[in-house]
Amino acid sequence: MSAPQDPVTPLLPSTPASHAVSRAAVEPSIWERISNYVSEHKVAVYTIGALVVVAGAGGVYYYSAQASSKKAGTESKSGKERKRKGDKKRKEAEAEAKEEKEKEDGEIELPAPNVETVEEEPLPEVTEESVGSLSDDQRKDFANRLKLAGNKAYGAKDYPRAIDLYSRAILCRPDPIFYSNRSACYNALSEWGKVIEDSSAALALDPEYVKALNRRANAYEQIEKYSEALLDFTASCIIDSFRNEGSAQSVERLLKKLAETKGKAMLDNKSRKLPSATFVTNYLQSFRVKPIPEGLEEHATLTDTEGDYWLRAGLNAVGLKTAAAYNEATTAFDKAMELGNSHEALALNWRATFRYLKGESKEALEDLTKSIELEPQMTQSYIKRASMSLELGNRDSAAEDFAKAVIQNPNDPDIYYHRAQLNFICGEFGEAAKDYQRSIDLDPEFIFSHIQLGVTHYKMGSIASSMATFRRCIKNFEKVPDVYNYFGELLLDQGKFEEAIEKFDTAIEMEKTEKPMCMNVLPLINKALALFQWKQDFSESEELCKKALIIDPDCDIAVATMAQLLLQQGRVTEALTYFERAAELSRTEGEIVNALSYAEATRTQLEVQEKYPQLASKLQGGMGAALGGR
Secondary structure, eight states: OOOOSSSSOOOOOOOHHHHHHHSOSSOOOHHHHHHTHHHHHHHHHHHHTOHHHHOOSTHHHHHHHHHHGGGOSOOOHHHHHHHHHHHHHHHHHHHHHHHHHHHHHTTSOOOOTTOOOOOSSOOOOOOTTTGGGSOHHHHHHHHHHHHHHHHHHHHTTOHHHHHHHHHHHHHHOOOHHHHHHHHHHHHHTTOHHHHHHHHHHHHHHOTTOHHHHHHHHHHHHHTTOHHHHHHHHHHHHHHTTTOOHHHHHHHHHHHHHHHHHHHHHHHHHOOOOOOOHHHHHHHHTTSOOOOOOTTOSTTSOOOTTSHHHHHHHHHHHHTTOSHHHHHHHHHHHHHHHHHOOSOHHHHHHHHHHHHHHTTOHHHHHHHHHHHHHHOTTOHHHHHHHHHHHHHTTOHHHHHHHHHHHHHHOTTOHHHHHHHHHHHHHTTOHHHHHHHHHHHHHHOTTOHHHHHHHHHHHHHTTOHHHHHHHHHHHHHHSTTOHHHHHHHHHHHHHTTOHHHHHHHHHHHHHHHHHHOTTSOOOHHHHHHHHHHHHHHOOHHHHHHHHHHHHHHOTTOHHHHHHHHHHHHHTTOHHHHHHHHHHHHHHOOSHHHHHHHHHHHHHHHHHHHHHHHOGGGHHHIIIIIHHHHTTO
């Protein structure tokens, strides 16, 4: 994907090809990741929701994608360019960090090894009573002599002696370096309260004293005041224009700690509910539609006191593809199991599906295992259990379930489609392509196998083959909006903005016409990203996202995109609201922590603006560049 001609790194589209590229071989800093939040978040959401493209159910493939992206065999042009820039940036940062360290080490001049801390001449005795009688020149001279002696004592690890000397130097002249050096002694003694006190005194004299900020931040972290530590390390990053690798890594670490702490609490108090209709629809449509079982047909007479009545009601509700209908389906499948029914394995499968979508993975796994015990021939239960195993990081169990499913029914195309998804996310594109083709051979009418095969060719570097696959899809499935949407994503990844937007517009019109009551909002969001990348058109991009959120208020991708668009414009307070909303919409602990990391980073930016107003210019300039991934 070609970068637009502007100083801000573009938002990446949600193309399957860009998913792994967005997690480039160079590990990005938190600031770069904030810039790419939409791209990363859409990996999660597409993996969760758009199984049709990314190949996964829930956080399953999002989890695996992070580990496997580095295994990808090819990168798009934009990915290689980002990698080159990342390598250059990293080398520059390392050089600057080394230079800064040498500079900082000069504050405490360490003596040569084995040198005893014996002064060549008697040091001045200074007390609170006697210091008032000294002249300015005497104070300056005494302070410097005491500081140098303190440095030698520090080098010899005689910290009490160094503390006394620095304290006497401070009496002569309150200098930020003296306070900082004394805080270094307290740091060595793990006296964190005194470290904070002296670092704060240094910062009162020099608000942009990076070393004092970092030392105080470390002390805050030691006493588990993570928010305070994060604020100091962030201010340090901004002052240093994000060039100090150590400070940046500390920000990463603290964001994770904060997000994990808050995420656990949020998950414990989180009400279990279904994700957005877009999410649910894209998950369900990754499985081929099965015929209604005998006895559940519409002409069959059933009453609401029978489990079969509720099982049929649930299946009918699923077909409506709206948020309200999905909630009705959840209730119906629960009632079907409570009352008992004549298709228990199927009812368990469906209850497990909606439990899983609500984030109740343990209960869902139990249901699927029971379903398999009752009816081993129901291969879909193996497939769904495999997806959940993969989400938990157990690829071997997932592979085992696929193998069992093949034994039960070697001609079920769903098995090969979903096994291909596993291989796709793990970067084994050759194996994935074989399974997608096998799925197509068994059922050429299932559009998503064709789409994903085209995406796999793209990932393998066979661009021409990929484009040809999508053109055949348009010819053979000309009324299916998903084809145009995902073809548009690959065009966008190549920087073909006009063609991509044309495809998104076609998909949008088809969605409006074909599915007015359950419109898929992904083409709207993709068009918003395309307009932003191409023309930096914030206004139109925002309007498209707002339309998507009117149609599907809980759409994770639309929320994440709005957060990023607002952040790019410096509307940090508004962006924070959307990042927090993204955390609320997340299903699993990992997804919540991911979203909260960005929320905490954004919140800290606001706190820096408030607490360090003198950094405003750097925050707008340096922070903007950092958030832009530069």
